[in-house]
Amino acid sequence: MGYKMSIFSRNFTGVIDDNMLIYHQKGIETEQAPHYTIKNFDFNPETRISHIEFLETKKYRRIERYVTRYGVRHPIYSNWISKTKSIKKTIKLTNEKLENLKSEPYPICDFCYEIVSRLDSDEFYPSWYIYERIKDEEKAEIDKAHKKFEGKVYEENEILKKYITEINDFNARSALDLLEKDELGNELEGINQSLQKAENKRHIVLFSFLTIGIYLLFHSNLYISKLNEKKLAILGSLNEVEALLEKNKMRIVALSEKVNQSKETIKRIELEKETCIDEIKKRYEAKIQAIEGLPITFEEKHVFIPLKTLVGLKYEKIKGCYVIRNTENGKCYAGQSKDVINRICRQHFNGTKVKNIIFAEDYYNSTLENKDDLFEVRIIPLSTKDELDRVEMELIEEYDSFQNGYNQTKGNS
Structure with a gap:
C-alpha cells in the first residue's frame, strides 16, 4: 500500500x-x-574599394521535448542559444555612394556613420556625416555651457539659501524677543498698578492713629521702594529686548537686500546662459549652412582637381582632352580620349596608383607622405576630332609636356 502511494x-x-x-x-x-x-574593415583610398566583414549574432531557443496534456502536445524550449556567422560585403565608396550610404541595404545602412568614421580623412566625409558631427559638437558645447552656467546658478542659490536661513533665524529670535517684551510689558503693567495702589494707601495712612500710622507708613515706603527697583529692572530688560529687536530688524533688512541682489544675479546668469546658447546655435547653424556635399559628377571649372577626387566621382563618358600634372615636380602629360575618365582612372592609373609606366619613376621616387596627392588632372570636354587634335597640341605646348613632361610626341597633326 505504501509503495503504491509513493508511486x-x-x-x-x-x-x-x-x-x-x-x-x-x-x-x-x-x-x-x-x-x-x-569585425573587419578595409578601405583602399586609391580605388575606393571597401571590404567589410560583419558578424551576425542570432539568439534562439531550441525545442528540447514535448509534454502532452489532454491530447495537446506542448513544446518545452531551452534557454537562449547564440549562433554567429560572418557576412562579407564589398562596396566601392564613390562620392555618390558615400552621400547615399544611409540608403544602402541592411546592415550597411545601420553602420553608415561608423563606416565613414573609419575612413580617417575628411575628404571622404559626405554632407550628412559632417552635419551629424556638427550637431554632436553643437550639443557637446551647449551641454558644456549649461553645466557652466548651472554651476554658477547653483553657487548663487546656495548663497541665497544661506541668506534666507539667516533671515529665518533672526525672525525666530525676534519672535521670541517679542514674546519676552510682551511678558515684560505685562509685568511692568502689574507693578505700575501695585505702585498706584501703594500710593493711594499712603494717603490713608497719614490720617491713621499716630503710632500705627508711622509703622504703616514705614512699611508702605519700603514696599514702594522695592516695586520701583523691580520696575527699573524690568525697564532695563525692556530696553535690552527693544535694542535686540531693532538690531535684528536692521540685520533682516540688510539680508533682504542681499537676497534681492542674489535673485538679480541668478536672473542675470540665466540671461547670460540664454545669450551664450543662442550664439552657439547661430555659430553652428552657419557651419551647417556652409556644408557642401561631395561632388558626384564632373563639373568643368577650367582648373585642376586632385586625381583622388576624380576617382570618387560617378562615372560618365566624357569626350575631350585632359592634362595630368605631377604636383611635386610640375611635369605634365596632355592627351585626348573619347572616354576621358576611363582613360585616366583605368589606363593611366588604377584609382590613384600608377598603371602607365611613363608616370612610374616619379611615383615611386616621390617623397610625398601620401602619394594619393601626387597627381592632379584637368579635363576639357570637346566634340569634334579636329577640336581634340587642336586642343591636345595646344595643351602640350602650353604645359611644355613634350620637352619637359611625360608626352613622347607633340600630338596629332
Whole structure:
C-alpha cells in the first residue's frame, strides 16, 4: 500500500511540475532579431574599394521535448542559444555612394556613420556625416555651457539659501524677543498698578492713629521702594529686548537686500546662459549652412582637381582632352580620349596608383607622405576630332609636356 502511494505521489508531483512548465512557457519568445557588429574593415583610398566583414549574432531557443496534456502536445524550449556567422560585403565608396550610404541595404545602412568614421580623412566625409558631427559638437558645447552656467546658478542659490536661513533665524529670535517684551510689558503693567495702589494707601495712612500710622507708613515706603527697583529692572530688560529687536530688524533688512541682489544675479546668469546658447546655435547653424556635399559628377571649372577626387566621382563618358600634372615636380602629360575618365582612372592609373609606366619613376621616387596627392588632372570636354587634335597640341605646348613632361610626341597633326 505504501509503495503504491509513493508511486502516486511521484506521478502527481511530476504532473504539477509539467503543468507549471507549460504555464510558464506559454507565449515565450523563441527568437530574437539578429545583432550585427563590424569585425573587419578595409578601405583602399586609391580605388575606393571597401571590404567589410560583419558578424551576425542570432539568439534562439531550441525545442528540447514535448509534454502532452489532454491530447495537446506542448513544446518545452531551452534557454537562449547564440549562433554567429560572418557576412562579407564589398562596396566601392564613390562620392555618390558615400552621400547615399544611409540608403544602402541592411546592415550597411545601420553602420553608415561608423563606416565613414573609419575612413580617417575628411575628404571622404559626405554632407550628412559632417552635419551629424556638427550637431554632436553643437550639443557637446551647449551641454558644456549649461553645466557652466548651472554651476554658477547653483553657487548663487546656495548663497541665497544661506541668506534666507539667516533671515529665518533672526525672525525666530525676534519672535521670541517679542514674546519676552510682551511678558515684560505685562509685568511692568502689574507693578505700575501695585505702585498706584501703594500710593493711594499712603494717603490713608497719614490720617491713621499716630503710632500705627508711622509703622504703616514705614512699611508702605519700603514696599514702594522695592516695586520701583523691580520696575527699573524690568525697564532695563525692556530696553535690552527693544535694542535686540531693532538690531535684528536692521540685520533682516540688510539680508533682504542681499537676497534681492542674489535673485538679480541668478536672473542675470540665466540671461547670460540664454545669450551664450543662442550664439552657439547661430555659430553652428552657419557651419551647417556652409556644408557642401561631395561632388558626384564632373563639373568643368577650367582648373585642376586632385586625381583622388576624380576617382570618387560617378562615372560618365566624357569626350575631350585632359592634362595630368605631377604636383611635386610640375611635369605634365596632355592627351585626348573619347572616354576621358576611363582613360585616366583605368589606363593611366588604377584609382590613384600608377598603371602607365611613363608616370612610374616619379611615383615611386616621390617623397610625398601620401602619394594619393601626387597627381592632379584637368579635363576639357570637346566634340569634334579636329577640336581634340587642336586642343591636345595646344595643351602640350602650353604645359611644355613634350620637352619637359611625360608626352613622347607633340600630338596629332
